[in-house]
Amino acid sequence: MKNKKRFASNVVATSVLALGTMAGAAFASDECGSVTIAEMNWASASLLANIDAIILEEGYGCDVDIISGDTTPTFTSMSEKGEPDLAPELWANGVREPLYAAIEDGRIVSALNGPITGLGEGWWVTKKFTEMHPEIDTVEKMLAHPELVPYVEDESKGAFMGCPAGWGCQLTNANLFRAFDMEEKGWVLVDPGSAAGLDGSIAKAVNRDEAWFGYYWSPTAIIGKYDLQMLPFEVEFAGAENWDGCIAQSVDNCADPQPTAWTESEVHSIVTSEFAAENAVTMGYLANRVFPGAEMNAMLVYMNDNQATGEDAAYEFLATKEDVWTKWVPADVAEKVKDAL
Amino acid sequence: MDWLIEFPSLGRRDLSTFRQTIDEGFLNFSRTFGESLEAFFSPLLKFLIWFENLLTNAPWPLVIGAIALLAWLGSRSWKITVGTIAAFVVIGYFGMWEDTMATLAMISVATFVCIAVGIPIGILMARSNIAQRIVTPILDVMQTIPSFVYLIPVVMLLGIGKVPGLLAVCIYALPPIVRLTNLGIRLVDQDVMEAAEAFGASAREKLFGVQIPLALPNIFAGVNQTIMMALSMVVIASMIGVKGLGTPVLRAISNQYLALGLMNGLAIVALAIIFDRVSQTYGKRLQAYRERGHG
Numbered sequence: 263m264k265n266k267k268r269f270a271s272n273v274v275a276t277s278v279l280a281l282g283t284m285a286g287a288a289f290a291s292d293e294c295g296s297v298t299i300a301e302m303n304w305a306s307a308s309l310l311a312n313i314d315a316i317i318l319e320e321g322y323g324c325d326v327d328i329i330s331g332d333t334t335p336t337f338t339s340m341s342e343k344g345e346p347d348l349a350p351e352l353w354a355n356g357v358r359e360p361l362y363a364a365i366e367d368g369r370i371v372s373a374l375n376g377p378i379t380g381l382g383e384g385w386w387v388t389k390k391f392t393e394m395h396p397e398i399d400t401v402e403k404m405l406a407h408p409e410l411v412p413y414v415e416d417e418s419k420g421a422f423m424g425c426p427a428g429w430g431c432q433l434t435n436a437n438l439f440r441a442f443d444m445e446e447k448g449w450v451l452v453d454p455g456s457a458a459g460l461d462g463s464i465a466k467a468v469n470r471d472e473a474w475f476g477y478y479w480s481p482t483a484i485i486g487k488y489d490l491q492m493l494p495f496e497v498e499f500a501g502a503e504n505w506d507g508c509i510a511q512s513v514d515n516c517a518d519p520q521p522t523a524w525t526e527s528e529v530h531s532i533v534t535s536e537f538a539a540e541n542a543v544t545m546g547y548l549a550n551r552v553f554p555g556a557e558m559n560a561m562l563v564y565m566n567d568n569q570a571t572g573e574d575a576a577y578e579f580l581a582t583k584e585d586v587w588t589k590w591v592p593a594d595v596a597e598k599v600k601d602a603l
Numbered sequence: 604m605d606w607l608i609e610f611p612s613l614g615r616r617d618l619s620t621f622r623q624t625i626d627e628g629f630l631n632f633s634r635t636f637g638e639s640l641e642a643f644f645s646p647l648l649k650f651l652i653w654f655e656n657l658l659t660n661a662p663w664p665l666v667i668g669a670i671a672l673l674a675w676l677g678s679r680s681w682k683i684t685v686g687t688i689a690a691f692v693v694i695g696y697f698g699m700w701e702d703t704m705a706t707l708a709m710i711s712v713a714t715f716v717c718i719a720v721g722i723p724i725g726i727l728m729a730r731s732n733i734a735q736r737i738v739t740p741i742l743d744v745m746q747t748i749p750s751f752v753y754l755i756p757v758v759m760l761l762g763i764g765k766v767p768g769l770l771a772v773c774i775y776a777l778p779p780i781v782r783l784t785n786l787g788i789r790l791v792d793q794d795v796m797e798a799a800e801a802f803g804a805s806a807r808e809k810l811f812g813v814q815i816p817l818a819l820p821n822i823f824a825g826v827n828q829t830i831m832m833a834l835s836m837v838v839i840a841s842m843i844g845v846k847g848l849g850t851p852v853l854r855a856i857s858n859q860y861l862a863l864g865l866m867n868g869l870a871i872v873a874l875a876i877i878f879d880r881v882s883q884t885y886g887k888r889l890q891a892y893r894e895r896g897h898g
Contacts, residue, residue: 414648414762414764415648415652415764415765416652426853427841427850427851427853427854427857428853428854428855428856428857428858429857432854452763452764452844453844453846453850454763454843454844455763455841455842455843455844455845455849455850455853456842456843456853458751458754458755458758458842458843459758459763459842459843459844462754462755462758462759462762462763462843463758463762463763463844465758465759466633466637466758466759466760466761466762469630469633469634469637469759470633470634470637470638567619567623568619
């Protein structure tokens with residue numbers, strides 16, 4: 263259904279564009295050629311790729327192709343072969359060094375650093391908890407009150423919900439647990455066992471108005487659905503050496519972890535340099551396209567609840583959240599996109 | 604001919620409303636009764652914690668001694684007793700003592716709960732055809748439904764940890780003991796039952812004096828299967844935060860630690876074999892009169 267609609271609107275859009283070109287009103291530099299967009303295999307990236315596709319296609323008249331990808335293969339292909347043109351949500355964590363090298367060599371251009379606000383990993387509490395205890399607004403203040411989140415197997419301790427067994431974040435959380443001396447402060451590091459266990463524990467706590475304190479990451483449907491609030495760290499980020507050389511290592515390789523804020527998650531919308539040089543208009547759009555984290559989480563909830571694909575959700579977003587996306591584009595482009603929907 | 608190819612399904616919106624209604628119903632149920640359910644299970648939780656602490660905090664030679672004694676009392680076999688001691692020494696030597704004790708505590712309590720619940724249900728099924736017709740499909744569901752389908756609702760109701768883990772284990776491990784108790788009692792020879800009646804045995808005497816003793820081989824096969832299935836659920840249970848041998852297995856799976864996975868997997872197998880041999884030989888000894896009877 264959606265596909266048919268999109269096809270029909272494409273025909274309209276291209277014919278409008280064709281008319282415009284014939285009338286000689288188009289300027290060569292403003293014209294958008296063909297764009298291939300990498301759609302990563304997780305929900306937020308898929309949504310972002312589809313929104314870019316629709317806006318570029320309908321608003322700017324680009325000829326858009328979406329291809330599926332994953333962080334490493336997509337990045338490698340972009341940097342080595344110049345294909346695809348655009349990766350809307352690339353997490354730097356996994357490809358940090360080659361990414362910086364490619365940007366330095368001029369093979370890749372970061373069109374936007376941080377396409378989604380408020381993203382990353384951290385320690386979260388429930389909304390209800392922040393309302394009941396407004397004075398607890400940092401991790402350090404929370405750590406002084408283990409009695410507020412009693413551990414079910416030992417009521418005298420506080421439960422800190424860590425990361426599932428076997429995930430990379432399990433090491434990070436275990437080391438931070440030691441760095442902040444949480445055991446002495448009366449905390450237990452609880453292993454939820456699996457993503458399902460972690461999500462289930464959040465769902466239960468929110469649904470029953472119980473306190474919950476633990477690890478999660480954004481943008482995710484869970485954060486949006488249960489409206490978790492991230493607690494900032496009082497302590498500053500204590501340097502990459504402490505983080506990469508100790509906190510992110512196994513407990514045996516991290517003898518003396520220092521308290522630190524969470525390492526910042528770096529996410530870029532990257533394009534190939536060739537594309538960047540030839541598509542000033544698109545680059546201008548991309549530089550403006552900053553997705554508010556709360557909106558993203560809300561869209562992820564929508565996708566989750568309705569089992570919507572990235573494409574379904576992109577149409578839903580463009581139809582219902584005009585106030586968000588019309589700020590990214592000039593008024594005439596916004597009109598074109600609206601007409602096409 | 605479209606209507607022949609495309610199945611006339613409920614519309615997408617209706618389907619979504621339908622699912623949401625059920626979900627909301629469950630959430631409301633959890634909000635209303637969750638706390639009382641947790642309170643109901645809290646003695647069980649306390650017992651589980653106490654038992655695990657007992658096993659992990661006691662001096663290890665004492666624990667091995669107690670297990671060896673139980674193995675000996677159950678089996679009266681030197682081979683099994685020595686094998687049990689050897690298995691636990693190896694497990695401890697490879698650094699899996701604490702996890703093994705946590706799993707042992709969990710499985711022992713789970714088996715006990717399953718037997719305590721399962722045998723009466725089995726007896727009820729054997730005595731009433733209506734009960735059998737009602738319970739059998741429920742057992743089918745318990746055995747075949749993918750565990751995560753009920754794990755998540757259980758977590759929403761009771762949180763993560765020991766009690767939901769125990770419930771998950773029991774949902775899977777309960778059916779064999781119920782089925783085999785039922786089968787064992789139903790297989791008792793009608794002639795024997797008539798003879799018991801002729802001697803004027805009361806219903807109670809018939810059940811405890813004739814039917815259950817004669818059904819013991821089947822009941823013990825059921826106990827045995829229940830223990831095996833409980834152990835096979837250890838890894839699943841650790842996915843909702845039950846400590847024990849399952850946790851390192853999960854860690855090994857997601858990081859391709861082959862040795863770690865194998866060691867902990869084999870520790871689960873060792874526990875299974877010990878439980879199996881001891882319960883089997885104990886079952887056989889209980890029926891020693893059979894061999895004597897036939898000379």
